[in-house]
Amino acid sequence: MGTGSKVEMVIAICAVVTSAIAVFIAWDQGRVMRAQQHGSVFPVLQADGYVSSDLEERLMGVKFRNSGVGPALIESVDMLENGERVGDLISYRDALPDGYNLSWTSMVGRAIAPGEEIDALRISWPADAISPAEHARTATEWGDLAIRICYCSVFKRCWEVDGLAQNSPARRVKACKRSERDIFADLSPVAQASDETNPELE
Structure with a gap:
């Protein structure tokens, strides 16, 4: 495997990891927002x-x-x-x-x-x-x-x-x-x- 191929593979892996992190952050923000929504209308x-x-x-x-x-x-x-x-x-x-x-x-x-x-x-x-x-x-x-x-x-x-x-x-x-x-x-x-x-x- 040449140097160029190794660089491309590293870039691809970084892109996948970055995408996974972005998805997790979006999911976590959604979860927090849902919790805030429920908390804002919490009856007792x-x-x-x-x-x-x-x-x-x-x-x-x-x-x-x-x-x-x-x-x-x-x-x-x-x-x-x-x-x-x-x-x-x-x-x-x-x-x-x-x-x-x-x-x-x-x-x-x-x-x-x-x-x-x-x-x-x-x-x-x-x-x-x-x-x-x-x-x-x-x-x-x-x-x-x-x-x-x-x-x-x-x-x-x-x-x-x-x-x-x-x-x-x-x-x-x-x-x-x-x-x-x-x-x-x-x-x-x-x-x-x-x-x-x-x-x-x-």
Whole structure:
């Protein structure tokens, strides 16, 4: 092999190595950019119960809050008791002391913006309609429940998180299965009446 051929081979090898390095750099930059994109829309969803009382009103309920930097797209919300899924909250609602007002917000399919807080469930009584002891007992009964939420970012990265009685860090999951029903919306008398006239929905 002549000197010229050796030089050409060295040049060719250098060109291949340079191309490989360029490809690696481009791939690494793409990976970093994707990570930055995901980080810039990373949702952190929390669900907390609350109990409060003042001279006029006694309250209890559930709040959802997104403490992240991107919208949280809620796909499913399940209530758990002793680790087992609760089909609905009707029995809990029916056991409430008389005189309550109940409001709810449908959460399945909702997008919660960064910093946004939503009252998913709010139960209130006039202060003279329920004693402090009865209010505390009712809150304790509802306090046995845990909530499990599956939510995703706009890039379809998904997490599952437990709240209320069992607060825990969010866990990455491959995907969320959309709930067919909303456990808070099912508390509506209209929804219950619909179930009674359409038993196949149960």
